[in-house]
Amino acid sequence: MRNVRFTVLALLVAAATFAAARLIDNAYVFFAGYVVLQYIVLATAWNILGGYTGYVNFGTAAFFALGAYTTVVLHKTVLVLPLPAMMLVGGVISGVIGLGMGYLTLRLRGTFFSIATLAMAVVAQTLITNWNFVGGSRGAYIIRPSDSPIFSGDYIQYLFVVMLLLSVISVSIARAIQHSRLGYGFSAIRDDELAAEASGVPTLKLKLIATTLSGGLMGMAGAPLPYYVTYLDPASGFSLSYAVNTIAMPLIGGTATWLGPVIGAVLLGTLQQVATVTISSALSLLLVGLLLVGFVIAAPKGIVGWFTR
Template identity: 70%
Template sequence: MFAGYTVLQFVVLATAWNILGGYTGYVNFGSAAFFAVGAYTSVFFHKALPLPVPVLIVVAAVLCGLLGLAMGWLTLRLRGAFFSIATLALAVVLQTVVVNWHYVGGSRGAYIIKPVAGPIPGLSYIDYLVLVMLALAVLAIATARAIERSRLGLGFAAIRDDELAAEANGVPTLRLKLIATTISGAFMGMAGAPFPYYIGYVEPASAFGLPYAVNAIAMPMIGGTTTWVGPLIGAVLLGSLQQIATVTISSAVNLLIVGLLLVGFVIVAPNGIVGLWRKLFGRDRKGAAP
Protein backbone atom coordinates (compact mmCIF):
# COMPACT_ATOMS: atom_id res chain seq x y z
CA MET A 1 0.00 0.00 0.00
CA PHE A 2 2.89 2.36 0.74
CA ALA A 3 4.41 1.63 -2.67
CA GLY A 4 1.04 2.08 -4.36
CA TYR A 5 0.57 5.45 -2.68
CA THR A 6 3.99 6.61 -3.87
CA VAL A 7 3.37 5.58 -7.47
CA LEU A 8 -0.04 7.30 -7.50
CA GLN A 9 1.53 10.40 -5.99
CA PHE A 10 4.03 10.51 -8.85
CA VAL A 11 1.20 10.05 -11.37
CA VAL A 12 -0.36 13.27 -10.05
CA LEU A 13 2.97 15.12 -9.97
CA ALA A 14 4.01 14.02 -13.46
CA THR A 15 0.61 14.88 -14.94
CA ALA A 16 0.63 18.27 -13.24
CA TRP A 17 4.13 19.07 -14.52
CA ASN A 18 3.16 18.01 -18.03
CA ILE A 19 0.33 20.56 -18.21
CA LEU A 20 2.91 23.33 -18.14
CA GLY A 21 6.10 21.60 -19.30
CA GLY A 22 4.67 19.25 -21.92
CA TYR A 23 1.55 20.95 -23.27
CA THR A 24 2.90 24.51 -23.08
CA GLY A 25 6.63 23.88 -23.40
CA TYR A 26 7.77 25.74 -20.27
CA VAL A 27 10.10 23.59 -18.16
CA ASN A 28 9.42 24.00 -14.44
CA PHE A 29 12.26 23.05 -12.08
CA GLY A 30 10.25 24.15 -9.03
CA SER A 31 7.89 21.16 -8.77
CA ALA A 32 9.17 20.30 -5.30
CA ALA A 33 8.23 23.78 -4.09
CA PHE A 34 4.54 23.32 -4.91
CA PHE A 35 4.58 19.79 -3.47
CA ALA A 36 6.17 21.09 -0.26
CA VAL A 37 3.71 23.99 0.06
CA GLY A 38 0.89 21.46 -0.15
CA ALA A 39 2.56 19.32 2.53
CA TYR A 40 3.21 22.24 4.87
CA THR A 41 -0.35 23.46 4.39
CA SER A 42 -1.41 20.22 6.09
CA VAL A 43 1.19 20.69 8.83
CA PHE A 44 -0.01 24.24 9.51
CA PHE A 45 -3.67 23.31 9.77
CA HIS A 46 -2.87 20.18 11.76
CA LYS A 47 -1.51 22.50 14.46
CA ALA A 48 -3.89 25.42 14.02
CA LEU A 49 -7.22 23.83 13.07
CA PRO A 50 -7.31 20.09 12.32
CA LEU A 51 -9.22 19.46 9.10
CA PRO A 52 -10.11 16.30 7.17
CA VAL A 53 -7.63 15.33 4.46
CA PRO A 54 -10.06 16.07 1.56
CA VAL A 55 -10.54 19.61 2.91
CA LEU A 56 -6.77 20.04 3.27
CA ILE A 57 -6.37 18.97 -0.36
CA VAL A 58 -8.82 21.64 -1.48
CA VAL A 59 -7.06 24.30 0.62
CA ALA A 60 -3.66 23.23 -0.74
CA ALA A 61 -5.02 23.35 -4.30
CA VAL A 62 -6.21 26.93 -3.81
CA LEU A 63 -2.97 28.10 -2.19
CA CYS A 64 -0.69 26.40 -4.72
CA GLY A 65 -2.89 27.53 -7.60
CA LEU A 66 -2.48 31.12 -6.40
CA LEU A 67 1.25 30.51 -5.97
CA GLY A 68 1.41 29.20 -9.54
CA LEU A 69 -0.48 32.25 -10.76
CA ALA A 70 1.91 34.59 -8.92
CA MET A 71 4.95 32.67 -10.19
CA GLY A 72 3.61 32.86 -13.72
CA TRP A 73 2.91 36.57 -13.47
CA LEU A 74 6.46 37.23 -12.31
CA THR A 75 8.39 34.79 -14.49
CA LEU A 76 6.45 33.98 -17.66
CA ARG A 77 7.81 37.03 -19.43
CA LEU A 78 11.07 35.07 -19.32
CA ARG A 79 11.59 32.26 -21.79
CA GLY A 80 13.70 29.17 -22.12
CA ALA A 81 16.41 28.59 -19.54
CA PHE A 82 15.68 31.92 -17.82
CA PHE A 83 12.18 30.77 -16.86
CA SER A 84 13.50 27.41 -15.60
CA ILE A 85 16.13 29.12 -13.44
CA ALA A 86 13.47 31.43 -12.01
CA THR A 87 11.32 28.46 -10.95
CA LEU A 88 14.34 26.83 -9.31
CA ALA A 89 14.99 30.06 -7.41
CA LEU A 90 11.38 30.00 -6.18
CA ALA A 91 11.96 26.57 -4.62
CA VAL A 92 15.10 27.81 -2.86
CA VAL A 93 13.32 30.88 -1.47
CA LEU A 94 10.34 28.89 -0.18
CA GLN A 95 12.60 26.28 1.41
CA THR A 96 14.49 29.04 3.22
CA VAL A 97 11.18 30.44 4.53
CA VAL A 98 10.05 27.04 5.82
CA VAL A 99 13.42 26.27 7.44
CA ASN A 100 13.08 29.48 9.49
CA TRP A 101 9.34 29.10 10.26
CA HIS A 102 9.32 27.47 13.68
CA TYR A 103 5.53 27.09 13.86
CA VAL A 104 5.63 24.36 11.19
CA GLY A 105 8.74 22.75 12.65
CA GLY A 106 11.47 24.74 10.96
CA SER A 107 14.64 22.83 10.21
CA ARG A 108 13.75 20.19 12.83
CA GLY A 109 10.66 19.07 10.97
CA ALA A 110 7.22 18.24 12.32
CA TYR A 111 5.54 15.01 13.41
CA ILE A 112 2.00 14.21 12.36
CA ILE A 113 0.20 11.62 14.47
CA LYS A 114 -2.32 10.08 12.12
CA PRO A 115 -5.35 8.08 13.25
CA VAL A 116 -5.12 4.30 13.20
CA ALA A 117 -8.42 3.82 11.39
CA GLY A 118 -9.68 5.80 8.43
CA PRO A 119 -13.09 7.45 8.17
CA ILE A 120 -14.28 4.57 5.95
CA PRO A 121 -15.22 1.54 8.08
CA GLY A 122 -12.94 -1.45 7.67
CA LEU A 123 -10.03 0.53 6.18
CA SER A 124 -6.83 1.56 7.90
CA TYR A 125 -5.73 5.15 7.55
CA ILE A 126 -3.02 4.16 5.05
CA ASP A 127 -5.62 2.35 2.93
CA TYR A 128 -7.79 5.46 3.10
CA LEU A 129 -4.91 7.69 1.94
CA VAL A 130 -4.24 5.35 -0.98
CA LEU A 131 -7.89 5.70 -2.06
CA VAL A 132 -7.62 9.48 -1.73
CA MET A 133 -4.48 9.54 -3.87
CA LEU A 134 -6.12 7.23 -6.41
CA ALA A 135 -9.00 9.70 -6.69
CA LEU A 136 -6.50 12.55 -7.16
CA ALA A 137 -4.68 10.59 -9.88
CA VAL A 138 -7.94 9.95 -11.73
CA LEU A 139 -8.90 13.64 -11.41
CA ALA A 140 -5.49 14.81 -12.67
CA ILE A 141 -5.54 12.44 -15.65
CA ALA A 142 -9.12 13.34 -16.54
CA THR A 143 -8.27 17.06 -16.38
CA ALA A 144 -5.17 16.62 -18.56
CA ARG A 145 -7.15 14.58 -21.09
CA ALA A 146 -9.91 17.20 -21.20
CA ILE A 147 -7.36 20.00 -21.70
CA GLU A 148 -5.59 18.11 -24.48
CA ARG A 149 -8.82 17.79 -26.48
CA SER A 150 -10.09 21.33 -25.90
CA ARG A 151 -9.44 24.77 -27.39
CA LEU A 152 -7.31 25.44 -24.33
CA GLY A 153 -5.08 22.53 -25.29
CA LEU A 154 -4.79 23.87 -28.84
CA GLY A 155 -3.66 27.18 -27.40
CA PHE A 156 -1.08 25.45 -25.22
CA ALA A 157 0.20 23.51 -28.24
CA ALA A 158 0.49 26.71 -30.29
CA ILE A 159 2.65 28.24 -27.55
CA ARG A 160 4.80 25.12 -27.38
CA ASP A 161 5.33 24.95 -31.15
CA ASP A 162 6.01 28.64 -31.82
CA GLU A 163 5.03 31.25 -29.26
CA LEU A 164 5.89 34.26 -31.44
CA ALA A 165 3.77 32.92 -34.30
CA ALA A 166 0.93 32.23 -31.87
CA GLU A 167 1.06 35.82 -30.59
CA ALA A 168 1.09 37.14 -34.15
CA ASN A 169 -2.07 35.15 -34.88
CA GLY A 170 -3.95 36.54 -31.89
CA VAL A 171 -3.46 33.76 -29.34
CA PRO A 172 -3.55 35.27 -25.80
CA THR A 173 -0.28 33.61 -24.84
CA LEU A 174 0.24 35.26 -21.44
CA ARG A 175 -3.29 34.43 -20.30
CA LEU A 176 -2.94 30.81 -21.40
CA LYS A 177 0.43 30.45 -19.70
CA LEU A 178 -1.02 31.82 -16.46
CA ILE A 179 -3.83 29.27 -16.70
CA ALA A 180 -1.25 26.52 -17.21
CA THR A 181 0.86 27.56 -14.20
CA THR A 182 -2.25 27.83 -12.02
CA ILE A 183 -3.62 24.38 -12.92
CA SER A 184 -0.19 22.76 -12.73
CA GLY A 185 0.60 24.32 -9.35
CA ALA A 186 -2.80 23.38 -7.91
CA PHE A 187 -2.38 19.69 -8.75
CA MET A 188 1.17 19.60 -7.39
CA GLY A 189 -0.09 21.07 -4.13
CA MET A 190 -2.89 18.52 -4.02
CA ALA A 191 -0.32 15.74 -4.38
CA GLY A 192 1.62 17.10 -1.40
CA ALA A 193 -1.28 17.72 0.99
CA PRO A 194 -1.72 14.11 2.21
CA PHE A 195 2.06 13.54 2.40
CA PRO A 196 2.55 14.41 6.14
CA TYR A 197 -0.24 12.01 7.12
CA TYR A 198 1.21 9.31 4.88
CA ILE A 199 4.80 9.60 6.12
CA GLY A 200 4.15 10.74 9.72
CA TYR A 201 7.06 13.17 9.71
CA VAL A 202 7.98 15.96 7.33
CA GLU A 203 11.05 18.17 7.17
CA PRO A 204 12.22 20.75 4.61
CA ALA A 205 14.92 18.46 3.20
CA SER A 206 12.38 15.73 2.40
CA ALA A 207 9.47 17.92 1.27
CA PHE A 208 11.68 20.05 -0.99
CA GLY A 209 13.76 17.02 -1.94
CA LEU A 210 15.45 16.61 -5.30
CA PRO A 211 13.59 13.35 -6.10
CA TYR A 212 10.28 15.19 -6.48
CA ALA A 213 11.70 17.79 -8.84
CA VAL A 214 13.63 15.22 -10.89
CA ASN A 215 10.86 12.63 -11.10
CA ALA A 216 8.24 15.21 -12.01
CA ILE A 217 10.33 16.06 -15.09
CA ALA A 218 11.73 12.63 -15.94
CA MET A 219 8.46 10.69 -15.83
CA PRO A 220 6.65 12.73 -18.51
CA MET A 221 9.77 12.84 -20.67
CA ILE A 222 10.17 9.06 -20.50
CA GLY A 223 6.48 8.44 -21.10
CA GLY A 224 5.89 11.23 -23.62
CA THR A 225 5.07 14.89 -23.04
CA THR A 226 2.54 15.72 -25.76
CA THR A 227 -0.27 13.48 -24.52
CA TRP A 228 -2.04 12.79 -21.22
CA VAL A 229 -1.10 9.11 -21.25
CA GLY A 230 2.67 9.77 -21.37
CA PRO A 231 3.06 10.95 -17.75
CA LEU A 232 0.87 8.05 -16.60
CA ILE A 233 3.09 5.49 -18.35
CA GLY A 234 6.29 7.15 -17.17
CA ALA A 235 5.10 7.46 -13.56
CA VAL A 236 3.93 3.85 -13.33
CA LEU A 237 7.10 2.51 -14.98
CA LEU A 238 9.63 4.67 -13.17
CA GLY A 239 7.77 4.72 -9.85
CA SER A 240 7.46 0.94 -9.81
CA LEU A 241 11.15 0.47 -10.64
CA GLN A 242 12.11 2.83 -7.82
CA GLN A 243 9.92 1.00 -5.31
CA ILE A 244 11.39 -2.36 -6.35
CA ALA A 245 14.92 -0.94 -6.04
CA THR A 246 14.08 0.51 -2.62
CA VAL A 247 13.09 -2.85 -1.13
CA THR A 248 15.71 -4.95 -2.93
CA ILE A 249 18.78 -2.68 -3.07
CA SER A 250 18.48 0.79 -1.53
CA SER A 251 16.54 3.98 -2.03
CA ALA A 252 19.88 5.65 -2.75
CA VAL A 253 19.89 4.17 -6.26
CA ASN A 254 16.53 5.71 -7.22
CA LEU A 255 18.01 8.85 -8.77
CA LEU A 256 20.62 6.71 -10.54
CA ILE A 257 17.80 4.72 -12.16
CA VAL A 258 16.08 7.94 -13.20
CA GLY A 259 19.29 9.34 -14.69
CA LEU A 260 20.15 6.22 -16.66
CA LEU A 261 16.64 5.82 -18.05
CA LEU A 262 16.39 9.50 -18.92
CA VAL A 263 19.70 9.48 -20.80
CA GLY A 264 18.71 6.29 -22.58
CA PHE A 265 15.34 7.60 -23.69
CA VAL A 266 16.78 10.93 -24.81
CA ILE A 267 19.13 8.99 -27.11
CA VAL A 268 16.82 6.20 -28.28
CA ALA A 269 13.34 7.74 -28.02
CA PRO A 270 13.46 11.52 -27.52
CA ASN A 271 9.66 11.68 -27.75
CA GLY A 272 9.20 9.10 -25.02
CA ILE A 273 7.47 5.74 -25.01
CA VAL A 274 4.31 7.14 -26.61
CA GLY A 275 6.33 8.81 -29.37
CA LEU A 276 8.28 5.60 -29.99
CA TRP A 277 5.05 3.58 -30.15
CA ARG A 278 3.54 5.99 -32.66
CA LYS A 279 6.70 5.90 -34.75
CA LEU A 280 6.77 2.11 -34.88
CA PHE A 281 3.08 1.23 -35.03
CA GLY A 282 1.14 4.46 -35.64
CA ARG A 283 -0.57 5.29 -38.91
CA ASP A 284 -2.35 8.41 -40.03
CA ARG A 285 -5.72 8.34 -41.79
CA LYS A 286 -4.12 7.61 -45.16
CA GLY A 287 -2.25 4.63 -43.78
CA ALA A 288 1.19 6.22 -43.94
CA ALA A 289 3.56 6.48 -41.00
CA PRO A 290 3.07 9.78 -39.14
Protein backbone atom coordinates (compact mmCIF):
# COMPACT_ATOMS: atom_id res chain seq x y z
CA MET A 1 0.00 0.00 0.00
CA ARG A 2 2.81 2.37 0.94
CA ASN A 3 4.43 1.60 -2.41
CA VAL A 4 1.30 2.60 -4.31
CA ARG A 5 1.06 5.81 -2.32
CA PHE A 6 4.69 6.57 -3.09
CA THR A 7 4.22 5.98 -6.81
CA VAL A 8 1.18 8.25 -6.89
CA LEU A 9 3.17 10.91 -5.07
CA ALA A 10 6.07 10.52 -7.49
CA LEU A 11 3.66 10.81 -10.43
CA LEU A 12 2.35 14.06 -8.96
CA VAL A 13 5.90 15.40 -8.67
CA ALA A 14 6.51 14.30 -12.26
CA ALA A 15 3.34 16.06 -13.46
CA ALA A 16 4.38 19.21 -11.62
CA THR A 17 7.85 19.01 -13.23
CA PHE A 18 6.35 18.70 -16.67
CA ALA A 19 3.93 21.56 -16.03
CA ALA A 20 6.77 23.78 -14.84
CA ALA A 21 8.85 22.92 -17.92
CA ARG A 22 5.86 23.74 -20.14
CA LEU A 23 5.46 27.09 -18.37
CA ILE A 24 9.08 28.05 -19.02
CA ASP A 25 8.33 27.22 -22.65
CA ASN A 26 11.88 26.86 -23.89
CA ALA A 27 13.03 23.83 -25.90
CA TYR A 28 16.40 23.86 -24.14
CA VAL A 29 14.73 23.11 -20.80
CA PHE A 30 13.42 19.87 -22.28
CA PHE A 31 16.74 18.95 -23.85
CA ALA A 32 18.66 19.56 -20.62
CA GLY A 33 15.92 18.05 -18.45
CA TYR A 34 15.90 14.89 -20.54
CA VAL A 35 19.58 14.29 -19.74
CA VAL A 36 19.06 14.81 -16.02
CA LEU A 37 16.07 12.41 -16.03
CA GLN A 38 18.07 9.86 -17.99
CA TYR A 39 20.73 10.01 -15.29
CA ILE A 40 18.11 9.54 -12.57
CA VAL A 41 17.18 6.26 -14.27
CA LEU A 42 20.79 5.19 -14.83
CA ALA A 43 21.95 6.09 -11.32
CA THR A 44 18.96 4.35 -9.74
CA ALA A 45 19.50 1.27 -11.89
CA TRP A 46 23.21 1.19 -11.02
CA ASN A 47 22.41 1.52 -7.36
CA ILE A 48 20.12 -1.52 -7.34
CA LEU A 49 23.19 -3.64 -8.02
CA GLY A 50 26.05 -1.43 -6.81
CA GLY A 51 24.52 0.22 -3.77
CA TYR A 52 22.25 -2.55 -2.50
CA THR A 53 24.42 -5.62 -3.14
CA GLY A 54 27.87 -4.01 -3.34
CA TYR A 55 28.85 -5.20 -6.81
CA VAL A 56 30.39 -2.38 -8.86
CA ASN A 57 29.30 -2.27 -12.48
CA PHE A 58 31.63 -0.31 -14.78
CA GLY A 59 29.70 -1.35 -17.87
CA THR A 60 26.79 1.10 -17.70
CA ALA A 61 27.68 2.37 -21.16
CA ALA A 62 27.33 -1.15 -22.60
CA PHE A 63 23.81 -1.76 -21.25
CA PHE A 64 22.80 1.78 -22.14
CA ALA A 65 24.18 1.61 -25.69
CA LEU A 66 22.68 -1.85 -26.26
CA GLY A 67 19.29 -0.32 -25.54
CA ALA A 68 20.04 2.53 -27.92
CA TYR A 69 21.23 0.23 -30.70
CA THR A 70 18.18 -1.99 -30.24
CA THR A 71 16.14 1.06 -31.17
CA VAL A 72 18.32 1.67 -34.21
CA VAL A 73 17.77 -1.91 -35.38
CA LEU A 74 14.02 -1.76 -34.73
CA HIS A 75 13.80 1.60 -36.46
CA LYS A 76 15.43 0.10 -39.55
CA THR A 77 13.46 -3.15 -39.63
CA VAL A 78 10.02 -2.58 -38.09
CA LEU A 79 8.88 0.77 -39.36
CA VAL A 80 6.17 1.91 -37.03
CA LEU A 81 6.69 0.80 -33.47
CA PRO A 82 5.79 3.15 -30.64
CA LEU A 83 8.72 4.30 -28.50
CA PRO A 84 7.58 2.59 -25.25
CA ALA A 85 7.50 -0.76 -27.10
CA MET A 86 11.03 -0.19 -28.36
CA MET A 87 12.13 0.64 -24.82
CA LEU A 88 10.63 -2.59 -23.58
CA VAL A 89 12.54 -4.59 -26.20
CA GLY A 90 15.76 -2.71 -25.40
CA GLY A 91 15.22 -3.35 -21.71
CA VAL A 92 14.66 -7.07 -22.25
CA ILE A 93 17.81 -7.40 -24.37
CA SER A 94 19.99 -5.52 -21.88
CA GLY A 95 18.43 -7.46 -19.03
CA VAL A 96 19.19 -10.80 -20.68
CA ILE A 97 22.79 -9.67 -21.32
CA GLY A 98 23.01 -8.66 -17.66
CA LEU A 99 21.74 -12.08 -16.63
CA GLY A 100 24.27 -13.91 -18.81
CA MET A 101 27.08 -11.67 -17.67
CA GLY A 102 26.14 -12.19 -14.06
CA TYR A 103 25.87 -15.93 -14.50
CA LEU A 104 29.42 -16.05 -15.89
CA THR A 105 31.13 -13.89 -13.31
CA LEU A 106 29.04 -13.43 -10.17
CA ARG A 107 30.27 -16.62 -8.56
CA LEU A 108 33.68 -14.96 -8.30
CA ARG A 109 34.89 -12.20 -6.04
CA GLY A 110 33.30 -8.80 -6.59
CA THR A 111 36.38 -7.27 -8.20
CA PHE A 112 36.34 -9.84 -10.99
CA PHE A 113 32.76 -8.93 -11.76
CA SER A 114 33.75 -5.26 -11.98
CA ILE A 115 36.63 -5.97 -14.32
CA ALA A 116 34.43 -8.22 -16.44
CA THR A 117 31.83 -5.45 -16.85
CA LEU A 118 34.57 -3.12 -18.04
CA ALA A 119 35.60 -5.81 -20.49
CA MET A 120 32.07 -6.36 -21.67
CA ALA A 121 31.71 -2.69 -22.58
CA VAL A 122 34.66 -2.95 -24.95
CA VAL A 123 33.51 -6.26 -26.48
CA ALA A 124 30.07 -4.80 -27.14
CA GLN A 125 31.58 -1.64 -28.62
CA THR A 126 33.82 -3.69 -30.93
CA LEU A 127 30.85 -5.76 -32.11
CA ILE A 128 28.77 -2.67 -32.85
CA THR A 129 31.72 -0.92 -34.56
CA ASN A 130 32.08 -3.90 -36.90
CA TRP A 131 28.37 -4.28 -37.58
CA ASN A 132 27.61 -2.37 -40.76
CA PHE A 133 23.85 -2.75 -40.55
CA VAL A 134 23.71 -0.27 -37.65
CA GLY A 135 26.20 2.05 -39.33
CA GLY A 136 29.45 0.56 -37.99
CA SER A 137 31.97 3.16 -36.92
CA ARG A 138 30.34 5.76 -39.19
CA GLY A 139 27.28 5.83 -36.99
CA ALA A 140 23.56 5.82 -37.75
CA TYR A 141 21.15 8.65 -38.52
CA ILE A 142 17.62 8.55 -37.16
CA ILE A 143 15.03 11.04 -38.33
CA ARG A 144 13.09 12.33 -35.37
CA PRO A 145 9.35 12.90 -35.91
CA SER A 146 8.59 16.58 -35.51
CA ASP A 147 5.53 16.39 -33.27
CA SER A 148 4.65 14.50 -30.16
CA PRO A 149 2.30 11.57 -30.98
CA ILE A 150 0.06 11.87 -27.90
CA PHE A 151 -0.29 15.55 -27.02
CA SER A 152 0.34 18.79 -28.86
CA GLY A 153 3.93 19.90 -28.63
CA ASP A 154 7.40 19.22 -29.96
CA TYR A 155 8.73 15.62 -30.09
CA ILE A 156 11.37 16.49 -27.49
CA GLN A 157 8.55 17.14 -25.02
CA TYR A 158 7.31 13.62 -25.71
CA LEU A 159 10.79 12.21 -25.05
CA PHE A 160 10.91 14.23 -21.86
CA VAL A 161 7.59 12.80 -20.65
CA VAL A 162 8.63 9.25 -21.53
CA MET A 163 11.85 9.61 -19.57
CA LEU A 164 9.97 11.25 -16.72
CA LEU A 165 7.67 8.23 -16.47
CA LEU A 166 10.60 5.82 -16.70
CA SER A 167 12.32 7.59 -13.83
CA VAL A 168 9.15 7.37 -11.73
CA ILE A 169 9.00 3.65 -12.51
CA SER A 170 12.63 2.96 -11.69
CA VAL A 171 12.66 5.01 -8.50
CA SER A 172 9.47 3.24 -7.39
CA ILE A 173 11.07 -0.13 -8.09
CA ALA A 174 14.23 0.82 -6.21
CA ARG A 175 12.22 2.03 -3.23
CA ALA A 176 9.98 -1.02 -3.20
CA ILE A 177 13.02 -3.31 -3.26
CA GLN A 178 14.68 -1.44 -0.43
CA HIS A 179 11.80 -2.22 1.93
CA SER A 180 11.21 -5.81 0.82
CA ARG A 181 12.64 -9.23 1.62
CA LEU A 182 14.62 -8.90 -1.61
CA GLY A 183 16.22 -5.69 -0.33
CA TYR A 184 17.17 -7.27 3.00
CA GLY A 185 18.73 -10.14 1.06
CA PHE A 186 20.67 -7.64 -1.04
CA SER A 187 22.06 -5.81 1.97
CA ALA A 188 22.99 -9.11 3.60
CA ILE A 189 25.08 -9.85 0.52
CA ARG A 190 26.69 -6.42 0.67
CA ASP A 191 27.55 -6.64 4.35
CA ASP A 192 28.90 -10.20 4.45
CA GLU A 193 28.28 -12.51 1.57
CA LEU A 194 29.71 -15.58 3.27
CA ALA A 195 27.54 -15.10 6.35
CA ALA A 196 24.49 -14.49 4.16
CA GLU A 197 25.16 -17.67 2.20
CA ALA A 198 25.62 -19.60 5.43
CA SER A 199 22.31 -18.40 6.84
CA GLY A 200 20.44 -19.56 3.79
CA VAL A 201 20.20 -16.44 1.63
CA PRO A 202 20.21 -17.65 -2.01
CA THR A 203 23.01 -15.24 -2.91
CA LEU A 204 23.59 -16.19 -6.54
CA LYS A 205 19.88 -15.99 -7.34
CA LEU A 206 19.53 -12.59 -5.66
CA LYS A 207 22.61 -11.23 -7.41
CA LEU A 208 21.26 -12.42 -10.74
CA ILE A 209 17.94 -10.69 -10.06
CA ALA A 210 19.81 -7.48 -9.26
CA THR A 211 21.99 -7.61 -12.39
CA THR A 212 19.05 -8.39 -14.66
CA LEU A 213 16.89 -5.63 -13.22
CA SER A 214 19.73 -3.12 -13.23
CA GLY A 215 20.82 -3.97 -16.78
CA GLY A 216 17.25 -3.92 -18.04
CA LEU A 217 16.53 -0.46 -16.64
CA MET A 218 19.77 0.85 -18.16
CA GLY A 219 18.75 -0.57 -21.53
CA MET A 220 15.35 1.10 -21.24
CA ALA A 221 17.06 4.41 -20.46
CA GLY A 222 19.20 4.05 -23.56
CA ALA A 223 16.41 3.09 -25.96
CA PRO A 224 15.11 6.65 -26.66
CA LEU A 225 18.66 7.98 -27.14
CA PRO A 226 18.77 7.66 -30.97
CA TYR A 227 15.67 9.89 -31.20
CA TYR A 228 17.21 12.36 -28.79
CA VAL A 229 20.60 12.71 -30.52
CA THR A 230 19.34 11.80 -34.06
CA TYR A 231 22.90 10.66 -34.87
CA LEU A 232 24.40 7.75 -32.93
CA ASP A 233 27.94 6.44 -33.32
CA PRO A 234 29.68 3.81 -31.17
CA ALA A 235 32.12 6.29 -29.61
CA SER A 236 29.35 8.49 -28.22
CA GLY A 237 26.94 5.67 -27.34
CA PHE A 238 29.62 3.79 -25.38
CA SER A 239 31.19 6.94 -23.92
CA LEU A 240 33.02 6.39 -20.65
CA SER A 241 31.29 9.45 -19.22
CA TYR A 242 28.08 7.41 -18.80
CA ALA A 243 29.93 4.95 -16.59
CA VAL A 244 31.64 7.67 -14.59
CA ASN A 245 28.44 9.63 -14.08
CA THR A 246 26.35 6.66 -13.04
CA ILE A 247 28.96 5.66 -10.47
CA ALA A 248 29.57 9.20 -9.25
CA MET A 249 25.89 10.08 -8.78
CA PRO A 250 24.91 7.34 -6.32
CA LEU A 251 28.21 7.63 -4.45
CA ILE A 252 27.79 11.40 -4.08
CA GLY A 253 24.12 11.15 -3.15
CA GLY A 254 24.50 8.08 -0.93
CA THR A 255 24.22 4.42 -1.91
CA ALA A 256 22.22 2.97 0.94
CA THR A 257 18.79 4.33 0.00
CA TRP A 258 16.70 4.98 -3.10
CA LEU A 259 16.95 8.72 -2.45
CA GLY A 260 20.74 8.97 -2.80
CA PRO A 261 21.00 8.30 -6.54
CA VAL A 262 18.11 10.70 -7.20
CA ILE A 263 19.77 13.51 -5.25
CA GLY A 264 23.13 12.76 -6.87
CA ALA A 265 21.64 12.64 -10.38
CA VAL A 266 19.68 15.87 -10.00
CA LEU A 267 22.60 17.78 -8.47
CA LEU A 268 25.39 16.44 -10.66
CA GLY A 269 23.26 16.30 -13.80
CA THR A 270 22.14 19.91 -13.43
CA LEU A 271 25.64 21.04 -12.49
CA GLN A 272 27.02 19.40 -15.62
CA GLN A 273 24.39 20.94 -17.86
CA VAL A 274 25.23 24.37 -16.46
CA ALA A 275 29.00 23.80 -16.60
CA THR A 276 28.84 22.48 -20.17
CA VAL A 277 27.08 25.62 -21.32
CA THR A 278 29.03 28.12 -19.26
CA ILE A 279 32.54 26.61 -19.16
CA SER A 280 33.30 23.57 -21.33
CA SER A 281 32.24 19.95 -21.50
CA ALA A 282 35.73 18.62 -20.77
CA LEU A 283 35.94 20.73 -17.62
CA SER A 284 32.51 19.62 -16.49
CA LEU A 285 33.67 15.99 -16.79
CA LEU A 286 36.78 16.81 -14.80
CA LEU A 287 34.49 18.28 -12.15
CA VAL A 288 32.58 14.98 -11.94
CA GLY A 289 35.82 13.04 -11.50
CA LEU A 290 37.05 15.36 -8.77
CA LEU A 291 33.72 15.29 -6.95
CA LEU A 292 33.65 11.48 -7.13
CA VAL A 293 37.13 11.13 -5.64
CA GLY A 294 36.46 13.85 -3.08
CA PHE A 295 33.23 12.26 -1.90
CA VAL A 296 34.51 8.69 -1.65
CA ILE A 297 37.41 9.95 0.47
CA ALA A 298 35.70 12.55 2.63
CA ALA A 299 32.00 11.60 2.75
CA PRO A 300 31.65 7.82 2.42
CA LYS A 301 27.91 7.93 3.09
CA GLY A 302 27.19 10.63 0.54
CA ILE A 303 24.87 13.60 0.91
CA VAL A 304 22.11 11.47 2.44
CA GLY A 305 24.63 10.48 5.12
CA TRP A 306 24.87 14.11 6.29
CA PHE A 307 21.24 14.09 7.36
CA THR A 308 20.91 10.61 8.87
CA ARG A 309 22.73 9.65 11.98
